[in-house]
Amino acid sequence: MSISQQELQLAARNHGMPLEALRWPVTPVGLHYLLIHYDIPAVDEAAWRLRVGGRVRRELSLSLAELRERPAETRAVTMECAGNGRARLEPHVVSQPWLLEAVGTAEWTGVPVRALLAEAGAAEDAPEVLFTGLDRGVEGGAEQAYQRSLPQEEAAAGPLLAYAVNGVPLPPQHGFPLRLIVPGWYGMTSVKWLARIDVLDEPFAGYQQSVGYRFRASEDDPGTPVTRMLPRSLMVPPGVPEFMSRARHVAAGPCELEGRAWSGWGPIEAVEVSADGGASWAPAVLGAAPPAGAWRGWSFAWEAVPGEHELCCRARDAAGNRQPVQADWNLGGYANTSVQRVPVTVA
């Protein structure tokens, strides 16, 4: 596997979460993953308004102060990039070359989407709600704003319009002054730098839904949409790393492995650990049940004996989804939840 200059340009500006940060149930600001499709826009808070329109009885135009006056909710949400794991696929898929670091959990505070849809009087029979960001770029040969829609029933369920993260105002890279947060879905759905919400008569057919973010087997395959996060478990790599290779060195003796697991399809029911590259598996101990939408901690008491080992972990959710040893390849390199493999040297 090798990465081109073009892919490196993406890797050099997007941010992974170093996996030792799995130790925090809420990821500190600055360690959460970041995927910025175009550029971070400069937003003048004084001039900014959120506009709500389309099939509504009354259009809304709200300042940040007006949004802050409304009843707020705070939710811990685990968010993962749909491309997490892409660089581990063969054949190689060209795009942001994530290994396993494109995840994080934050506490987002804001106004439920359902409250604004109700306030605007959204037509109940309108199938979708479209979210438009201020970030602009070129994809598929056309300049465009970043846009994604949700079925109205999904938009009116859990999603938040967040203006704070971990108790502080959104920093620019997380969508200042306002972003969508869609618990359970891959991160492309949680539109940043929100400018507009439009209630739609027809399903949205823009680039990020009709071309991007689809599971496609080939160029000829129209594919199916990428939506909720499939289950994944990750561990904090134990011991200490070599700087250059990141190879892990662990002292012989008891070694407490720890990690977190999540799924957008239901609560995590089980995590299993293998210390022999997947030949045999044993159950991890799950931590306390997290709030819906947040990852669940786990631990595993491993007796590290001298030699070379490959540690793995895998998760299963309450909906019956199991993390595969080897996920299916797809053209966009989405949702590669193949189990994590951490080679370690014990001495």
Add this chain to the structure above:
Amino acid sequence: MSISQQELQLAARNHGMPLEALRWPVTPVGLHYLLIHYDIPAVDEAAWRLRVGGRVRRELSLSLAELRERPAETRAVTMECAGNGRARLEPHVVSQPWLLEAVGTAEWTGVPVRALLAEAGAAEDAPEVLFTGLDRGVEGGAEQAYQRSLPQEEAAAGPLLAYAVNGVPLPPQHGFPLRLIVPGWYGMTSVKWLARIDVLDEPFAGYQQSVGYRFRASEDDPGTPVTRMLPRSLMVPPGVPEFMSRARHVAAGPCELEGRAWSGWGPIEAVEVSADGGASWAPAVLGAAPPAGAWRGWSFAWEAVPGEHELCCRARDAAGNRQPVQADWNLGGYANTSVQRVPVTVA
């Protein structure tokens, strides 16, 4: 140029500053570059102490609360990784593959190193002061803590022991609870997760100074140490990007270019801009003189005419250092300050 799996592992956990973030004179937390040599350590603030020892009249052991009680300074400091630009070198140098994003400016608050050296009664004839972090890893075949020294006169000049950044407590990735900040020097000097300060009788000969961070022409060359930042100027890439290629599209007409320039050797005296790939240069307008140690803003009124262009910028400091069109190659890939090149399509 292509990047290996090993280098991608580094790129996936270290963070660049997307260049549009040059628009902020103080980089928001979460956008500043991060180079984490080993792992981010977990630090228990209650148990943590900073120990000051070696050739001192009285050893110190200070809690974070005790450090916070001492007179504090706040300084805006531009920090750049010594490896910034490495991935632009030919022949290719294997290590963290930075393009141009390994920079940021933050406002650091803490206790001047000179105050603690005075309090401990450091021997005036001791040549160096050693800073030891809590982060551990393997380099050169040996497990070690991250350590760097400074000449005592440098340590007692500008450096701070910082416990806050941009007005908030240090987040884990920036060295919680305490880090060194050495204005003007490349970032490897600003040891994070500080545990000890030792006043030394002899120059420190540890890995990060005798092997790493040296300008070497070949494996046989002992080289010279990497110290202060050479001048560099970067611009905010104008217009909008294509997602995948990051190619820039600019509308024809007046286009205000903006960027920032810095040097660890003296104030920035001039920035020049080229719109023809370096064939001709014109002076940029410099912004207000910044505090010592922080980057200086600049702007340039460019008339964008339809066609393909390559925008470049370069800086000169008051010490007479000029940013080269093509920097000299070295074995570690340090301080590649070759001018930035931004291809743009104007239509």
